[in-house]
Amino acid sequence: MARHLITSALPYINGIKHLGNLVGSQLPADLYARYLRARGHEVMFICATDEHGTPAELAAARTGEPVAEYCARMHRVQADLADGFGLSFDLYGRSSSDRNHRLTQHFAGRLADNGLIREVTEKQVYSIDDGRFLPDRYIEGTCPNCGYDKARGDQCENCTKQLDPTDLIAPRSAISGSTNLEMRETKHLYLRQSALRDQIAAWIDSKTDWPILTTSIARKWLNDGDGLQDRGITRDLNWGIPVKRGDRDWPGMEGKVFYVWFDAPIEYIAATAEWADAHGRPDADWRRWWRTDEGADDVTYTQFMGKDNVPFHTLSFPATLIGSGEPWKLVDYIKSFNYLTYDGGQFSTSQGRGVFMDQALEILPADYWRWWLLSHAPESGDSEFTWDNFQQSVNKDLADVLGNFVSRVTKFCRSKFGETVPGGGEYGADEERLIADLTARLRAYQDCMARMEIRKSAAELRAIWVLGNEYLQSAAPWSTFKTDPERAAMQVRLGLNLIRLYAVLSAPFLPFAARSMLQAMRTENRAWPGDVAQALQALPEGHDFTVPDVLFAKITDDQRADWEQRFSGIRS
Numbered sequence: 182m183a184r185h186l187i188t189s190a191l192p193y194i195n196g197i198k199h200l201g202n203l204v205g206s207q208l209p210a211d212l213y214a215r216y217l218r219a220r221g222h223e224v225m226f227i228c229a230t231d232e233h234g235t236p237a238e239l240a241a242a243r244t245g246e247p248v249a250e251y252c253a254r255m256h257r258v259q260a261d262l263a264d265g266f267g268l269s270f271d272l273y274g275r276s277s278s279d280r281n282h283r284l285t286q287h288f289a290g291r292l293a294d295n296g297l298i299r300e301v302t303e304k305q306v307y308s309i310d311d312g313r314f315l316p317d318r319y320i321e322g323t324c325p326n327c328g329y330d331k332a333r334g335d336q337c338e339n340c341t342k343q344l345d346p347t348d349l350i351a352p353r354s355a356i357s358g359s360t361n362l363e364m365r366e367t368k369h370l371y372l373r374q375s376a377l378r379d380q381i382a383a384w385i386d387s388k389t390d391w392p393i394l395t396t397s398i399a400r401k402w403l404n405d406g407d408g409l410q411d412r413g414i415t416r417d418l419n420w421g422i423p424v425k426r427g428d429r430d431w432p433g434m435e436g437k438v439f440y441v442w443f444d445a446p447i448e449y450i451a452a453t454a455e456w457a458d459a460h461g462r463p464d465a466d467w468r469r470w471w472r473t474d475e476g477a478d479d480v481t482y483t484q485f486m487g488k489d490n491v492p493f494h495t496l497s498f499p500a501t502l503i504g505s506g507e508p509w510k511l512v513d514y515i516k517s518f519n520y521l522t523y524d525g526g527q528f529s530t531s532q533g534r535g536v537f538m539d540q541a542l543e544i545l546p547a548d549y550w551r552w553w554l555l556s557h558a559p560e561s562g563d564s565e566f567t568w569d570n571f572q573q574s575v576n577k578d579l580a581d582v583l584g585n586f587v588s589r590v591t592k593f594c595r596s597k598f599g600e601t602v603p604g605g606g607e608y609g610a611d612e613e614r615l616i617a618d619l620t621a622r623l624r625a626y627q628d629c630m631a632r633m634e635i636r637k638s639a640a641e642l643r644a645i646w647v648l649g650n651e652y653l654q655s656a657a658p659w660s661t662f663k664t665d666p667e668r669a670a671m672q673v674r675l676g677l678n679l680i681r682l683y684a685v686l687s688a689p690f691l692p693f694a695a696r697s698m699l700q701a702m703r704t705e706n707r708a709w710p711g712d713v714a715q716a717l718q719a720l721p722e723g724h725d726f727t728v729p730d731v732l733f734a735k736i737t738d739d740q741r742a743d744w745e746q747r748f749s750g751i752r753s
């Protein structure tokens with residue numbers, strides 16, 4: 182048994198997440214966590230809402246709520262949706278937690294003590310009418326790169342270029358629209374990433390097994406232009422973690438907060454502490470996951486995220502941890518994803534384009550989405566969601582292959598032998614071959630899962646389901662029964678046991694269907710198969726079962742057309 186720490190990129194608080202967010206971080210992380218738990222490993226699976234920064238303040242301003250209330254409400258909304266999708270976090274924390282305040286201030290203090298913080302007096306845009314500075318998204322204007330007229334102070338959504346507020350042409354306040362702006366002096370802290378460049382580069386170079394997508398993005402930032410740049414880690418805002426040096430005040434930094442990208446990854450650690458708090462456990466219980474001097478030496482730490490988050494996880498967060506000079510656990514593997522696109526365009530939260538988690542659950546059960554998203558995960562390149570593809574994949578894989586197998590076996594057994602596993606008969610050559618094929622496929626499935634090759638894992642699992650259907654088709658117990666009822670009983674007993682085995686193997690992908698299958702088989706036996714032949718003996722003669730309701734209903738052409746229409750516009 183090994184120990185695995187798994188974190189998913191933190192979903193930002195300013196709205197309900199779309200299917201792209203889900204497949205780019207939380208869902209594959211859940212798949213991996215569920216798989217490792219099923220294999221008997223000790224897993225700590227952490228996620229949290231990312232609650233600081235200007236978009237949260239602006240979203241709260243739009244609903245008229247105080248930002249703290251807005252975040253608390255949206256956290257509950259997101260936590261419920263995560264539950265609805267079966268995301269099995271050990272803790273779903275909040276980056277605004279007290280734990281994160283203290284840890285973020287702790288890291289800033291350590292970095293300062295180690296000479297890795299620079300205090301810089303610089304000019305920032307100040308709105309005279311609003312009486313405040315306008316960092317990041319508080320300022321809008323025309324993009325100097327593409328001419329888009331709603332570019333924001335941190336980034337142009339149209340061409341994705343990263344911007345500084347001072348880059349914008351014809352800038353205006355996002356709060357009041359005022360153009361009565363001036364440049365004012367203000368003091369900020371910069372993390373001296375440049376001083377850690379060589380150490381981080383050597384660390385990245387040692388990660389020879391990481392996806393190219395991950396290392397290529399890291400190397401670009403390390404090497405392009407003048408190399409890794411120092412990064413401003415504070416802002417003139419009210420909402421956020423107050424700038425402190427450990428637990429001491431930081432002269433000259435009164436009324437300022439840490440930049441969201443400084444505190445968000447620290448929340449991975451803080452959320453693990455929140456987990457200990459929530460369970461009334463001592464600090465040692467979370468520290469053994471994070472401190473290599475307190476037990477985390479044998480932890481394997483894997484992070485999941487979309488490609489736009491890679492720079493912060495390969496450079497900035499490691500700079501924080503390494504720069505602290507304390508023995509914090511660094512990530513062992515970063516699984517990064519390309520983008521899921523929606524029907525020929527981008528998913529977009531701000532533009533309300535695509536299908537969002539709440540809408541998805543309104544129309545279909547979570548497993549339908551989990552299956553499609555995971556079996557089409559954007560691993561080697563971007564992948565596209567189309568309703569046509571979704572319908573085909575759900576109908577073929579889930580309804581025709583897995584669902585059909587379960588239905589045929591249970592219904593046939595009920596009609597000929599009753600709802601009890603029948604005895605009699607012995608394996609022949611067909612059964613021996615099936616077991617050999619299943620054994621080989623199982624090994625391939627496990628290998629893909631261990632390497633986090635999500636699409637290939639889905640393909641292997643599907644192949645395992647197909648083996649059952651092919652067996653059933655050729656064994657044809659409904660014909661065998663007429664001449665050799667004992668043999669038909671053996672075939673059906675094997676089929677019923679396969680249903681239990683399929684539930685166990687499919688649970689990381691389809692946790693809800695797996696539960697229904699186990700309930701129908703009236704068993705709690707979720708043991709991962711060591712030996713396939715043995716696993717197929719789990720339900721003995723005389724064991725009761727029930728015929729389950731339809732596991733997966735097919736998506737009709739009318740439904741597809743209806744949804745295609747309904748989700749073609751923009752969410753209001």
Ligand SMILES: Nc1ncnc2c1ncn2[C@@H]1O[C@H](COP(=O)(O)OP(=O)(O)OP(=O)(O)O)[C@@H](O)[C@H]1O
Pocket residue numbers: 190191192193194198200201202203204205206485486487488489490518519520521522528529530531559
């Ligand atoms: N279309 C997408 N496909 C795959 N992953 C995505 C996609 N869009 C965002 N992600 C990832 O989702 C995770 C959560 O992102 P976050 O909540 O910060 O939203 P975001 O990146 O601002 O997306 P959006 O701009 O659409 O709101 C991040 O790891 C991000 O990289």
Ligand SMILES: [Zn+2]
Pocket residue numbers: 324325326327328329332337338339340341342
């Ligand atoms: Zn632009």
